[in-house]
Amino acid sequence: MSDAIIGGQDRIAKRFAKLKEEGRAGLVTFITAGDPDPETSFEILKQLPDAGADIIELGMPFTDPMADGPAIQEASIRALDAGMHMRKTLSIVRGFRDEDHETPIILMGYYNPIYIYGVAEFLEDARNAGVDGLIVVDLPPEEDPELCIPTVEKGLSFIRLTTPTSDDKRLPKLVQNTSGFVYYVSVAGVTGAGSASNEQITEAMGRLRRHTDLPIAVGFGIKTAEQAADVAKQADAAVVGSAIVSKIAESLDENGKATDKTASMVTGLVSELANGVRNARK
Amino acid sequence: MTSSAPNSFRALPDPDGHFGNFGGRFVAETLMPLILDLEQAYKDAKADPAFKKEMDYYLRHYVGRENPLYFAERLSNHLGGAKIYFKREDLNHTGAHKINNCIGQILLAKRMGKTRIIAETGAGQHGVATATVCARFGLPCTVYMGSKDIERQSPNVFRMKLLGAEVKPVVSGSNSLKDAMNEALRDWVTNVEDTFYIIGTAAGPHPYPELVRDFQSVIGNEAREQIMEAEGRLPDQVVAAVGGGSNAIGLFHPFLDDKGVEVVGVEAAGHGVHTGNHAASLSAGRPGVLHGNRTYLLMDDDGQIKEADSISAGLDYPGIGPEHSWLKDIGRARYEPITDKEALEAFKLCSELEGIIPALECSHAIAQIMKEAPKMGKDKIIVMCLSGRGDKDIFTVAEALGVEL
Known part of the structure; x- marks a missing residue:
């Protein structure tokens, strides 16, 4: 078995073990596959670990991202307009995995493109490409037989979103069948909207810890190194998405095409965020 | 199945x-x-x-129910076949179901x-x-x-x-x-x-x-009683337009266990199903997941949702309620496509023959009846949901007919 098809749960677990050893939280960065075009997106992806990303969430573009705010909606549209589709997303992961055997990659998106690809075939191809886990926004535990259980059986992680509406009654159901880490969506809302206060995060972390020993990543609304550092004081990882994707949007020329600044603007922000996260507990 | x-x-x-x-x-x-x-x-x-x-x-007191089940006599005579009844949801307060x-x-x-x-x-x-x-x-x-x-x-x-x-x-x-x-x-x-x-x-x-569905079933429940009163028997066919499908499921549901009642939903075929510019998710889509449910959807091979196209804004949706998907798959209902052009003809005909300006949505159902009623015997009965009034559509229709208001 080559490194490329190490079971996804291992790579995630190893990464969190390493973070623990280093006594710091991780930085999870989100970009949409194919944004602003497949080639640039691949270049950005390859540079993320050196810029300081510990775990990468790669968005699978979808026409109707109903839990996302404008920044990620637009990223999806840019990617689709540039001809992105699921097989290309997987091939980007494969290309990344040829060179990086350690940084976990989580595919994030909505169920329909996976359902249409075919669940079994998708999981096979995703695993072979070197994907470590999935976050599928519109699959609550009530629909676990659809994808969650087949994913876990395939040795990949199915990472669940928990939210401010996840109370003590709901949480046991949410952490069941999940693996890798738990993603805490710190505000009720779409991606890129407001952020939670430190007190709210403390309260939520306490609640989550009562129900799971898995690492907890906190996201939604984190835009600056300071905010990332605040989250990294408490959580096992901080997730940043819309702010990074907005950098891509800012870097484009008047025709919406990538420029020679696109990758560097993204890695510049990621480095800042990583500094914040890495120094948070010092 | x-x-x-x-x-x-x-x-x-x-x-x-x-x-x-x-x-x-x-x-x-x-x-x-x-x-x-x-x-x-x-x-x-x-x-x-x-x-x-x-x-x-x-x-009763606010919506104005029950509304009539109206015998569309001139339309029936004009088409020369089955007797056509309209369930008059257009007469509700706000003008639709x-x-x-x-x-x-x-x-x-x-x-x-x-x-x-x-x-x-x-x-x-x-x-x-x-x-x-x-x-x-x-x-x-x-x-x-x-x-x-x-x-x-x-x-x-x-x-x-x-x-x-x-x-x-x-x-x-x-x-x-x-x-x-x-x-x-x-x-x-x-x-x-x-x-x-x-x-x-x-x-x-x-x-x-x-x-x-339950809240809209008042349509079918009333229609069932009213047709029994008018004709002493159940209809041979119930017909309604489907966008998401709420007026249709409301009419259909109370009749689903009546074996002799044929159930026909009418989809918006826009410029024609073959053109790709339409909203006929049951005729030309396939099962997928969107907006909280698995149902027939218009999409490409990558699972990306396609834009629907219909002259009727109310039918301009690339999906359909999940119960309709099920009724189609088990064969209890059939779903037929009607183009913008056919719906416009029906809109005009109904206005001229019955003095009822129908919404463009249910004009699709009327167009389907124009195809089927003439082939049915005069002893047959069709109940159709006239889901809304067409006043809101006069600008769209004028534009489609090249009339300047």
């Missing part, structure tokens, strides 16, 4: 909201507790005689202590109905509407504003109904504490397809 027919076609959804392989609860986790609360609240309401009494009161469901949902919202209402709308009929009940019950109302629909349905936009609603234009995606629904879901996920989402059609996550 199993080969044997179920004992009843009226027993679904199952407790998890499935109609066979369709339906379900495909929503973001933030919304799950809200949907579970709604399910419980609806169960409690159904078991509470006071809820039914309240519903009946408003349907949408209000039936809105009364039910706002009463639920009140029971649940919600203080803010949101809705999506295509043609604006559901938006108007929602704004209406919000005015009546004193709740603030925000309606999401695609910018394309705002343009082609300006009278309804003004109506909603007069009723005190805030109409938010949606400029994402195809700027029409599906995008309005995305935006309403984004609002809901952001305002989980106080907001009730009044979905306008029998689609979305469980329990919406079930509760919208």
Whole structure:
């Protein structure tokens, strides 16, 4: 078995073990596959670990991202307009995995493109490409037989979103069948909207810890190194998405095409965020 | 699919909201507790005689039910075949069937202590109905509407504003109904504490397809009694237009276990199913997952949702309620496509022969009847849902006919 098809749960677990050893939280960065075009997106992806990303969430573009705010909606549209589709997303992961055997990659998106690809075939191809886990926004535990259980059986992680509406009654159901880490969506809302206060995060972390020993990543609304550092004081990882994707949007020329600044603007922000996260507990 | 027919076609959804392989609860986790609360609240309401009494009161005194089952004599004679009856939902307060469901949902919202209402709308009929009940019950109302629909349905936009609603234009995606629904879901996920989402059609996550169907079943229940009174027997065929499919499921459901009643849904074929520019998700789509449920959808090979196309804003949606998907797959109902052009002909014919200007949505159903009624014997009976009045459509129709107003 080559490194490329190490079971996804291992790579995630190893990464969190390493973070623990280093006594710091991780930085999870989100970009949409194919944004602003497949080639640039691949270049950005390859540079993320050196810029300081510990775990990468790669968005699978979808026409109707109903839990996302404008920044990620637009990223999806840019990617689709540039001809992105699921097989290309997987091939980007494969290309990344040829060179990086350690940084976990989580595919994030909505169920329909996976359902249409075919669940079994998708999981096979995703695993072979070197994907470590999935976050599928519109699959609550009530629909676990659809994808969650087949994913876990395939040795990949199915990472669940928990939210401010996840109370003590709901949480046991949410952490069941999940693996890798738990993603805490710190505000009720779409991606890129407001952020939670430190007190709210403390309260939520306490609640989550009562129900799971898995690492907890906190996201939604984190835009600056300071905010990332605040989250990294408490959580096992901080997730940043819309702010990074907005950098891509800012870097484009008047025709919406990538420029020679696109990758560097993204890695510049990621480095800042990583500094914040890495120094948070010092 | 199993080969044997179920004992009843009226027993679904199952407790998890499935109609066979369709339906379900495909929503973001933030919304799950809200949907579970709604399910419980609806169960409690159904078991509470006071809820039914309240519903009946408003349907009678505010909506104006029951509305007539009208024998369209001149249209029947003109077509020369089956006797055609219209269930006159156009005579409801606000001019369409949408209000039936809105009364039910706002009463639920009140029971649940919600203080803010949101809705999506295509043609604006559901938006108007929602704004209406919000005015009546004193709740603030925000309606999401695609910018394309705002343009082609300006009278309804003004109506909603007069009723005190805030109409938010949606400029994402195809700027029409599906995008309005995305935006309403984004609002809901952001305002989980106080907001009730009044979905306008029998689609979305469980329990919406079930509760919208139940609230709209007043159409079929009345029609069933009325046709028995008028003809002493059940109809041979029930016909309704399907966008999301709420007026259709409301008419169909009470007849589903009547073996002799043929069930026909009519989809918007836009410029024609072969052109790719249409909204015929059952005729030309395939099962997928969107807006909380698995159902037939228009999409490409990568699972990306396609834009629908219809002259009728109310049918301009790339999906369909999950119960219709199930009824199609088990063969209990058939679904036929009607083009913009055919619907326009029907719109004109009905106006001229019956003195009823029908909404473009149900003009599709009339067009289907124009094809089938002449082939049926004069002893046959068709009941069709005339789901709404066409006044809102006169600008669209004028434009399509090249008339300047």
